Amino acid sequence: MRRNPERRQALIDAAIEVLAREGARGLTFRAVDAEAAVPPGTASNYFTTRDDLFTQVGGRIYERLLPDEATIARSREGMQDQTRYAELMHELVDRVSAFNSGYLALLELRLESTRRPELRAVLTKRIREDIDANIGHHAASGLPGDTTSVVLLYLALNWLIVERLTLPDIFTEQEIHELVDAAVQRSLNA
Amino acid sequence: MRRNPERRQALIDAAIEVLAREGARGLTFRAVDAEAAVPPGTASNYFTTRDDLFTQVGGRIYERLLPDEATIARSREGMQDQTRYAELMHELVDRVSAFNSGYLALLELRLESTRRPELRAVLTKRIREDIDANIGHHAASGLPGDTTSVVLLYLALNWLIVERLTLPDIFTEQEIHELVDAAVQRSLNA
DNA sequence: AACGTAGTACTACAGATGGAGTGGTGTCAA
DNA sequence: TTGACACCACTCCATCTGTAGTACTACGTT
Numbered sequence A, B: 001m002r003r004n005p006e007r008r009q010a011l012i013d014a015a016i017e018v019l020a021r022e023g024a025r026g027l028t029f030r031a032v033d034a035e036a037a038v039p040p041g042t043a044s045n046y047f048t049t050r051d052d053l054f055t056q057v058g059g060r061i062y063e064r065l066l067p068d069e070a071t072i073a074r075s076r077e078g079m080q081d082q083t084r085y086a087e088l089m090h091e092l093v094d095r096v097s098a099f100n101s102g103y104l105a106l107l108e109l110r111l112e113s114t115r116r117p118e119l120r121a122v123l124t125k126r127i128r129e130d131i132d133a134n135i136g137h138h139a140a141s142g143l144p145g146d147t148t149s150v151v152l153l154y155l156a157l158n159w160l161i162v163e164r165l166t167l168p169d170i171f172t173e174q175e176i177h178e179l180v181d182a183a184v185q186r187s188l189n190a
Numbered sequence C: 001a002a003c004g005t006a007g008t009a010c011t012a013c014a015g016a017t018g019g020a021g022t023g024g025t026g027t028c029a030a
Numbered sequence D: 001t002t003g004a005c006a007c008c009a010c011t012c013c014a015t016c017t018g019t020a021g022t023a024c025t026a027c028g029t030t
Helices: A005-022 A029-036 A042-046 A050-065 A069-075 A082-098 A100-112 A117-141 A147-166 A173-188 B005-022 B029-036 B042-046 B050-065 B069-075 B082-098 B100-112 B117-141 B147-166 B173-188
Strands: none
Touching (some): A005 A029, A029 A042, A050 A100, A069 A082, A082 A173, A100 A117, A100 A147, A100 B100, A117 A147, A147 B147, B005 B029, B005 B042, B005 B050, B050 B117, B082 B100, B082 B147, B082 B173, B100 B147, B117 B147, B147 B173
């Protein structure tokens, strides 16, 4: 088992791309080697089993989908009203959609987690933490709405992103924009 | 190319189970043969290529997820108010969740459609039709809400089902129930 | 400065699996 | 008798895993 952390991370990031492009079943040691442009057999040295590889990717993927510190700091600026809320949600949708392969990889992981209990445990923990962080962040922000509105937005925007990434012709960009606005507005009305 | 329609349908239904259980990459002719309990090589005789198999599954899967006539008829009964709307949405979520493998297979197909243009075209058409049917049905029903509320409900409930089926420990059954109610209630408030 | 050692990169191979595609044979019904 | 289909068998091919073994590099020791 090799320990070089940069290389390990490079392999995991390569695995994310493979997941998005080839699907869960296509995530093999060899495919990761090829994607990371390292000699065949390298991934075998860094992960004990495929299960291990999946689990480590599951631990990493969420870090890369979350906003960085600068983005979080920026989100606290300005009037914290509904207009600002909508603005932030547009940013969120665009940021996540932009890391196309990351979101698709996460979907693949979700589906794979129905077959891998370890992976399911990792993902459940990460996502539960993310939802709670969103709720906490919202509560501290002064933005309108309650816990329920945060969760409803989480639900609607996630599927909107799925729709955009998997079947882009279902909604136009214009419609997506309007749906984000509508989701913000209506989720706030208790 | 064989034409026996019962057998073809049995093969496609078997393919749905394989998709849900093994993922898109696991959908092979041989796996379909095994699932349908027919001799190896049979699926090869019924589908020209794997692409063809995917496309035919994409055409069929949606039929099986939609409510049957009796359910649709029943949905028109009673007072068409918000309470009734929530009731119908609970039924919808439960019905779709119950056909577990069907919904998971559809997710696999969505992901696979990022790699298969033909499949994407089929799914886009089907899903667009379904959304439009929902909108039309809603408009004719006398239920409260507008087009936007129908679409927002579609978004939120879809992801709720994803959450329930892929990571069942994120939300409790109780929370899911409440979220459906909240989604109905808030989506109606323009 | 020479040497030794540890950790890692890289290469190569053995063994195994599983699937695609196809041709052929048997069976049944019109 | 003929045609469609079920069933079976075989070959070719692509890939993957696991691991053993070699080469390289950095670093500490004397």
